[in-house]
Amino acid sequence: MSTDTASLGLARVAERGEGVGLDELALATRNHGMPLEALRYDVTPPGLHYVLTHFDIPAVDPATWRLEIGGAVDRRLALTLDELMSRPAVTTRVLLECAGNGRARYEPRPVSQPWLLEAVGTAEWTGTPLAPLLAEAGISPDAVDVAFTGADHGIERGVEQDYARGLPLAEARRPEALLVWAMNGAALLPQHGAPLRLVVPGWYGMAQVKWLTRIDVLTEPFTGYQNATAYRLKVDADDPGEPVTRIRPRALLAPPGFPDFMTRERFVHAGQVPLTGRAWSGRAPVTRVEVSTDGGESWGDAVLAPADPAHPFAWRAWSYHWTARPGRSELLTRATDGSGETQPVEQQWNRQGMANNLVQRVPVTVLP
Amino acid sequence: MSTDTASLGLARVAERGEGVGLDELALATRNHGMPLEALRYDVTPPGLHYVLTHFDIPAVDPATWRLEIGGAVDRRLALTLDELMSRPAVTTRVLLECAGNGRARYEPRPVSQPWLLEAVGTAEWTGTPLAPLLAEAGISPDAVDVAFTGADHGIERGVEQDYARGLPLAEARRPEALLVWAMNGAALLPQHGAPLRLVVPGWYGMAQVKWLTRIDVLTEPFTGYQNATAYRLKVDADDPGEPVTRIRPRALLAPPGFPDFMTRERFVHAGQVPLTGRAWSGRAPVTRVEVSTDGGESWGDAVLAPADPAHPFAWRAWSYHWTARPGRSELLTRATDGSGETQPVEQQWNRQGMANNLVQRVPVTVLP
Numbered sequence: 125m126s127t128d129t130a131s132l133g134l135a136r137v138a139e140r141g142e143g144v145g146l147d148e149l150a151l152a153t154r155n156h157g158m159p160l161e162a163l164r165y166d167v168t169p170p171g172l173h174y175v176l177t178h179f180d181i182p183a184v185d186p187a188t189w190r191l192e193i194g195g196a197v198d199r200r201l202a203l204t205l206d207e208l209m210s211r212p213a214v215t216t217r218v219l220l221e222c223a224g225n226g227r228a229r230y231e232p233r234p235v236s237q238p239w240l241l242e243a244v245g246t247a248e249w250t251g252t253p254l255a256p257l258l259a260e261a262g263i264s265p266d267a268v269d270v271a272f273t274g275a276d277h278g279i280e281r282g283v284e285q286d287y288a289r290g291l292p293l294a295e296a297r298r299p300e301a302l303l304v305w306a307m308n309g310a311a312l313l314p315q316h317g318a319p320l321r322l323v324v325p326g327w328y329g330m331a332q333v334k335w336l337t338r339i340d341v342l343t344e345p346f347t348g349y350q351n352a353t354a355y356r357l358k359v360d361a362d363d364p365g366e367p368v369t370r371i372r373p374r375a376l377l378a379p380p381g382f383p384d385f386m387t388r389e390r391f392v393h394a395g396q397v398p399l400t401g402r403a404w405s406g407r408a409p410v411t412r413v414e415v416s417t418d419g420g421e422s423w424g425d426a427v428l429a430p431a432d433p434a435h436p437f438a439w440r441a442w443s444y445h446w447t448a449r450p451g452r453s454e455l456l457t458r459a460t461d462g463s464g465e466t467q468p469v470e471q472q473w474n475r476q477g478m479a480n481n482l483v484q485r486v487p488v489t490v491l492p
Numbered sequence: 493m494s495t496d497t498a499s500l501g502l503a504r505v506a507e508r509g510e511g512v513g514l515d516e517l518a519l520a521t522r523n524h525g526m527p528l529e530a531l532r533y534d535v536t537p538p539g540l541h542y543v544l545t546h547f548d549i550p551a552v553d554p555a556t557w558r559l560e561i562g563g564a565v566d567r568r569l570a571l572t573l574d575e576l577m578s579r580p581a582v583t584t585r586v587l588l589e590c591a592g593n594g595r596a597r598y599e600p601r602p603v604s605q606p607w608l609l610e611a612v613g614t615a616e617w618t619g620t621p622l623a624p625l626l627a628e629a630g631i632s633p634d635a636v637d638v639a640f641t642g643a644d645h646g647i648e649r650g651v652e653q654d655y656a657r658g659l660p661l662a663e664a665r666r667p668e669a670l671l672v673w674a675m676n677g678a679a680l681l682p683q684h685g686a687p688l689r690l691v692v693p694g695w696y697g698m699a700q701v702k703w704l705t706r707i708d709v710l711t712e713p714f715t716g717y718q719n720a721t722a723y724r725l726k727v728d729a730d731d732p733g734e735p736v737t738r739i740r741p742r743a744l745l746a747p748p749g750f751p752d753f754m755t756r757e758r759f760v761h762a763g764q765v766p767l768t769g770r771a772w773s774g775r776a777p778v779t780r781v782e783v784s785t786d787g788g789e790s791w792g793d794a795v796l797a798p799a800d801p802a803h804p805f806a807w808r809a810w811s812y813h814w815t816a817r818p819g820r821s822e823l824l825t826r827a828t829d830g831s832g833e834t835q836p837v838e839q840q841w842n843r844q845g846m847a848n849n850l851v852q853r854v855p856v857t858v859l860p
Contacts, residue, residue, distance in 0.1 A: 135754075143511015146608075149520060149596060150756045153610050156524030156539075159683070161548045169681050171524075171539030172549075178753050180529045181540075228517060236754065240514075242521050280753040313537050314530070385546050385648040386503075386604065388518045 134281070134361055135476055136235040144228070148238045157242025163378040163402050166246070166438075167217065170308060173245030174329075175315045176222045176237060178287050179278030182335050186319040191303070195271070195340030198262025205319050209305055211252040216300065216325065217438040219246045219404045223328035223355055223368045227477030234477035241376060241484055246402075246439050249323045251304030255297045258341065263293070266343040270296040272322050272333035273340070283349045289333050290346020291324065300325045300437065303336070325437035326370045326406035328479065330355045358475040365475075371406030372481040373467055375413045375426075375442065375459035378402075379486060390488045397446045401457060402439035403428075408462035413442040419454035419485075420469055426457070448490040455486040502649070502729055503844055504603040512596070516606045525610025531746040531770050534614070534806070535585065535676060541613030542697075543683045544590045544605060546655050547646030550703050554687040559671070563639070563708030566630025573687050577673055579620040584668065584693065585806040587614045587772045591696035591723055591736045595845030602845035609744060609852055614770075614806050617691045619672030623665045626709065631661070634711040638664040640690050640701035641708070651717045657701050658714020659692065668693045668805065671704070693805035694738045694774035696847065698723045726843040733843075739774030740849040741835060743781045743794075743810065743827035746770075747854060758856045765814045769825060770807035771796075776830035777804070783812040787822035787853075788837055794825070816858040823854040 138145075144152070155176045162172045186205050193201040222243035227234055229241075258270070273288040295301065302323045305312055312318040317334025324331050330350060345351075356365030378400050381392030403410045413426040429441035446455075458467040467481045474480070506513075512520070523544045530540045554573050561569040590611035595602060597609075626638070641656040663669065670691045673680055680686040685702025692699050698718060713719075724733030746768050749760030771778045781794040797809035814823075826835040839850045 143513055144517050145511055146596070147755055149512050149517075149606055150608060151754075152517060152520040153525040153596075153606070153608050154527040154756075157521040159522040159545070159549055161551075162682070164551055165682075169683075171541070171543070171681055172683055173539070175539070177527070179751055180747070181527055183529075183532055228514070228521075238517055238521070240518060240521050278750045278753055279759065313539055314533075315527070315537075315540055379548070382646045383547055385646055386519075387515055388522075391647065 134358070137475070138233040138235055140232055144238055145235065148235060151237045155237055157239060158245050160242060160376060160379050163376055164400070167248055167308060168245040170310070170313060173247055173316070174220070174222060174243040176224070176243065176329055177276065177315065178280060179276040181314050182275040182277070184275050184319060184335055189319055191320060191336060191339065193257065193261045193339045196264035196267050196343045197341050199260070201257070201261050205305065208252060208303060208320065213250055213252055214302060215248055215250040216302065217246060217248050217435040218323055218325045219244065219371070219437060219439045220329050220332060221371050221374070221404075223330050223478045226480040226482055229482070230471060230473060230477050230480065234475065236477065243329070244376070247307050248309065249302060249304045250306035250309070251302035251323065253299055254301045254303055254322070255299060257303070258296065261341070263341055264343055267293050267341045268344065269293060269342040269346045271340040271342055271346045271348065272336060273338040274333050275335040275337050280349060280354065285349055287333065288348045288350060289331055290342065290348060290351045291331060295324060295327070298324070328368055328371055328406070330368065354476070355478060356476070357478060360475060363475070368478050371404065372479055373403070373405035373407070373410060373459040373461040373465055374481045375403035375457040375467070376401050376484055377455055377457045377486055380488065390486060391491055392448055392488055393491050394448050394450045397448045399444040399446050399455065401442055403442055403459040404439040405459065405461035405465070407465060409436070410440050410459050411462050412460040414458050415444040416456040417446050417453055420456050450490050450492045453488045453490055455488055456483050458483045502726070505843070506601040506603055508600055510601075512606055513603065516603060519605045523605055525607060526613050528610060528744060528747050531744055532768070535616055536613040538676060538678070538681060541615055541684070542588070542590060542611040544592070544611065544697055545644065545683065546648060547644040549682050550643040550645070552643050552687060552703055557687055559688060559704055559707065561625065561629045561707045564632035564635050564711045565709050567628070569625070569629050573673065576620060576671060576688065581618055581620055582670060583616055583618040584670065585614060585616050585803040586691055586693045587612065587739070587805060587807045588697050588700060589739050589742070591698050591846045594848040594850055597850070598839060598841060598845050598848065602843065604845065611697070612744070615675050616677065617670060617672045618674035618677070619670035619691065621667055622669045622671055622690070623667060625671070626664065629709070631709055632711055635661050635709045636712065637661060637710040637714045639708040639710055639714045639716065640704060641706040642701050643703035643705050648717060648722065653717055655701065656716045656718060657699055658710065658716060658719045659699060663692060663695070666692070696736055696739055696774070698736065722844070723846060724844070725846060728843060731843070736846050739772065740847055741771070741773035741775070741778060741827040741829040741833050742849045743771035743825040743835070744769050744852055745823060745825050745854055748856065758854060759859055760816055760856055761859050762816050762818045765816045767812040767814050767823065769810055771810055771827040772807040773827065773829035773833070775833060778808050778827050779830050780828040781810040782826050784824040785814050785821055788824050818858050818860045821856045821858055823856055824851050826851045
């Protein structure tokens with residue numbers, strides 16, 4: 125990486141055809157994705173949900189830990205975990221996805237965490253709504269952003285930092301924004317942010333700050349590294365870029381049949397092959413999922429599972445009946461949401477490989 | 493991969509300097525390692541323990557699932573999960589490590605699951621001893637091996653198979669060999685082999701068959717793919733190779749200080765830096781851990797935590813006091829076990845990148 129690129133806070137872009145480096149691999153082996161056969165579960169079991177940690181998983185002692193709420197508020201607060209857990213609790217089922225999902229299939233490839241398509245998961249999160257706590261602290265009438273700081277510490281492209289993200293005040297005040305201490309009915313696991321994390325349904329993972337230590341109300345937009353530099357849709361180094369916010373629509377197929385160990389290519393037997401998967405959008409409800417079994421030449425509508433009003437922020441199941449004939453096939457699937465946004469069939473490249481929702485392609489060999 | 497290589501059941505070997513391919517990355521993003529800061533936990537939390545799945549995580553319905561015991565026995569058995577769980581239960585703390593751990597740092601690199609050093613974990617496994625069940629079935633006096641078959645199905649180097657491994661009868665009869673239904677006090681997670689798996693302390697992960705469906709007593713050595721072809725120490729394609737069996741000694745350092753996001757390089761502040769880690773061997777108890785803070789020029793003895801007779805198959809904690817001076821440093825650590833085996837400082841290459849226990853090297857920048 126050139127010093128110029130580093131000083132601009134930008135990932136290097138790999139040469140065309142350049143293999144994944146040991147630096148990307150070191151991220152891939154410690155952060156983990158959801159194997160796509162786990163799309164079968166309504167709620168992703170512990171350890172199968174994706175995890176992306178910028179620095180280390182910190183060792184936080186819940187006995188001495190405090191959450192401080194400060195900045196442009198009337199009353200600074202410092203709360204223990206017991207105090208937070210004694211507040212009204214809500215459990216919601218929420219789909220989370222990393223903003224870098226799909227980056228490793230970009231051509232050319234931005235050099236960072238090299239996700240293929242597995243940086244997703246849906247969990248039941250239990251916590252207390254953030255808005256009443258902010259109200260108790262007394263928000264300044266000039267407030268615009270709320271900054272969330274975690275205990276995870278490191279250096280990113282030359283900037284030493286505690287991981288921190290700003291969120292527009294209106295988002296922080298949504299009733300669905302929760303301070304979370306439990307996942308799938310059990311205490312939050314270390315890698316998911318124990319003892320306390322933020323969950324803001326609809327937003328990509330970078331907003332879901334883990335290992336929370338501070339919440340600061342701001343009267344100016346937050347200009348920390350992760351908002352101003354890292355999570356932006358840039359086309360080149362000079363482009364300040366639009367911020368990455370809510371999750372774009374995506375459908376994924378649970379891989380049918382069985383795999384080859386090394387290539388991960390799929391094999392099915394000819395005949396009726398039920399195809400199933402999940403679809404989501406953080407912007408509007410999913411309204412349509414389409415499937416192509418001929419490499420994108422033609423598309424058919426999948427059957428969407430009934431919308432579940434109890435879980436508006438979860439993924440939605442879909443199914444499709446495929447009559448598979450012997451030979452090679454390529455399966456594609458794409459989602460459309462209520463805002464009219466549909467997944468692109470051709471990549472829409474950006475400099476950091478973010479918010480990419482290119483359609484999934486699954487090559488399949490149909491055996492006689 | 494050439495057809496010849498495929499027909500010999502061998503991984504391709506990467507060219508020198510060749511980056512990791514999308515096939516290796518697809519394995520790295522779905523199998524997951526233990527981030528090394530998790531060496532801090534005596535028992536690895538759910539989701540941080542390493543996982544290596546050859547094919548897919550199968551969907552097994554515990555209600556209809558049965559374990560069949562057959563082959564060279566007097567009485568074939570078919571047991572439900574309830575029947576197994578009503579038998580005497582034992583909980584043991586066991587370190588597991590993948591035989592391919594460290595493969596991605598080999599030069600040249602065998603093309604397979606590209607582990608760096610994170611394919612480890614220690615869990616509390618609860619199950620019932622295998623030996624009394626085999627005795628109830630009545631083992632043929634001619635028996636030599638016991639074959640364990642899982643529900644995971646796929647193709648590996650041209651061979652369609654259910655994952656299956658043979659184990660010498662004497663190992664299967666060890667009192668520590670368990671049929672396991674719980675991990676860390678909770679029901680076995682899908683990716684760890686639900687509803688039932690084998691745990692044989694001391695052996696590399698390939699022997700710890702998950703999603704068990706069949707156990708067959710054999711009067712001839714098992715010749716299935718995973719024993720005869722996959723898990724062998726070969727120097728070239730013509731070498732039948734020695735079988736991979738028990739875990740070689742290894743020590744790992746919990747990374748000190750804080751990381752750079754992309755390079756994962758470590759930064760500490762000058763002064764007293766406590767170094768901690770774990771060490772293990774599946775062959776004999778760990779007797780010594782050494783640390784070098786000057787790239788291997790000199791070594792000092794780490795302090796081993798007292799041996800815990802309650803957990804003979806767990807890893808052992810160690811610590812070392814480092815007075816760090818500003819500049820660049822390289823930390824190394826190596827374990828020796830009671831058989832006298834010590835980790836090598838230079839790689840001992842084999843054709844499939846297995847049972848490699850080359851010492852860990854951790855570059856550190858010491859800040860003023």
